[in-house]
Amino acid sequence: MTLPMERHVLVVFPHPDDEAFGVSGTIATYIKQGIPVTYACLTLGEMGRNLGNPPFATRETLPQVRKDELLASAKAMGVTDLRMMGLRDKTVEFEDDEKMVEMMQNLISDTNPSLVITFYPNYAVHPDHDATGRAMIRAVRRMPEEQRPTIYALAFSNDSKEVLGEPDIVHNIKEAAEQKMGSMRAHISQTAWMLEEMDKRLADGETEAENWLNFERFYTYDFSKDFE
Amino acid sequence: MELVQVERLQELLNNFANEDVYIHLETTNGAYAAHFNESVFNAGAFIRNVIIRYELGKIAGESPHRIGLKLPHGWVYAQGITHFELDEHGRLLMAGHDQTGKLAVALQISKTPFTY
Numbered sequence: 381m382t383l384p385m386e387r388h389v390l391v392v393f394p395h396p397d398d399e400a401f402g403v404s405g406t407i408a409t410y411i412k413q414g415i416p417v418t419y420a421c422l423t424l425g426e427m428g429r430n431l432g433n434p435p436f437a438t439r440e441t442l443p444q445v446r447k448d449e450l451l452a453s454a455k456a457m458g459v460t461d462l463r464m465m466g467l468r469d470k471t472v473e474f475e476d477d478e479k480m481v482e483m484m485q486n487l488i489s490d491t492n493p494s495l496v497i498t499f500y501p502n503y504a505v506h507p508d509h510d511a512t513g514r515a516m517i518r519a520v521r522r523m524p525e526e527q528r529p530t531i532y533a534l535a536f537s538n539d540s541k542e543v544l545g546e547p548d549i550v551h552n553i554k555e556a557a558e559q560k561m562g563s564m565r566a567h568i569s570q571t572a573w574m575l576e577e578m579d580k581r582l583a584d585g586e587t588e589a590e591n592w593l594n595f596e597r598f599y600t601y602d603f604s605k606d607f608e
Numbered sequence: 609m610e611l612v613q614v615e616r617l618q619e620l621l622n623n624f625a626n627e628d629v630y631i632h633l634e635t636t637n638g639a640y641a642a643h644f645n646e647s648v649f650n651a652g653a654f655i656r657n658v659i660i661r662y663e664l665g666k667i668a669g670e671s672p673h674r675i676g677l678k679l680p681h682g683w684v685y686a687q688g689i690t691h692f693e694l695d696e697h698g699r700l701l702m703a704g705h706d707q708t709g710k711l712a713v714a715l716q717i718s719k720t721p722f723t724y
């Protein structure tokens with residue numbers, strides 16, 4: 381599938397591996413089409429709980445492990461503009477709200493995106509996800525309407541489909557499946573269990589697992605139905 | 609990290625007593641707990657780089673162990689500790705990992721601040 385042309389795509393998530401499951405195929409597809417993509421990752425997932433038993437890392441060595449994984453994932457997707465924003469995992473919602481909006485404004489003015497991909501506030505389960513989406517939407521809302529980039533928002537809370545309906549944007553990313561698997565495998569410290577699960581489901585012929593390697597889904601953020 | 613050896617860990621706890629030390633303490637059942645199972649009550653607590661001075665540090669119980677630090681005017685404790693390590697920076701890292709390899713609790717003591 382050829383995606384509509386974009387000037388620049390800005391992807392903003394709080395955790396290394398947030399891109400892997402839901403967006404890496406889309407990112408890789410844009411890059412294949414020659415569209416510049418910037419991926420800003422707010423934290424290094426310092427508080428990740430998957431440390432293994434026996435443990436393969438400690439609370440103090442995990443950030444470096446996940447930083448290396450993030451770099452490997454970026455490489456797998458073909459991302460050359462990766463920005464690590466230096467916040468700490470699980471603290472994003474406690475940062476000063478205005479400081480967060482400024483961070484997003486700086487990313488926008490730096491990259492001049494026609495499209496922003498982030499989480500849908502209140503429908504993204506992890507408090508860091510919601511806080512990231514919230515800050516980005518506030519930053520875009522303050523722009524003159526005609527200058528605003530489109531926002532593709534990711535929602536996966538249990539009630540998201542019930543409230544928001546089906547995602548209106550569906551990307552067939554089959555041709556980037558290899559890059560997507562590359563991104564998933566890069567984050568092996570966090571995705572090992574997920575990949576195992578998926579192999580099992582694929583072996584059982586479950587179509588949903590296949591689905592996941594073929595399609596990525598987003599909600600076009602609609603300011604007339606603003607979250608606040 | 610390795611499985612807790614009671615005598616060795618007790619010795620290390622003694623080594624950090626009676627001086628100002630930086631503490632990292634966290635307990636969590638994960639930000640996704642209530643997403644995967646809506647009956648789960650999601651709770652946790654986290655402090656990092658708070659300075660304390662304890663007069664007595666003690667390990668108790670069989671694995672998973674409990675660690676208690678007695679302060680002049682209070683207490684710090686953690687339960688569920690399975691692993692420990694004195695890392696290359698001389699910091700005492702203790703953690704509890706469940707059967708699936710997920711961290712459930714961590715207590716860390718250092719003479720220098722932990723990173724951000």
Ligand SMILES: [Zn+2]
Pocket residue numbers: 394395397398506509
């Ligand atoms: Zn995340």
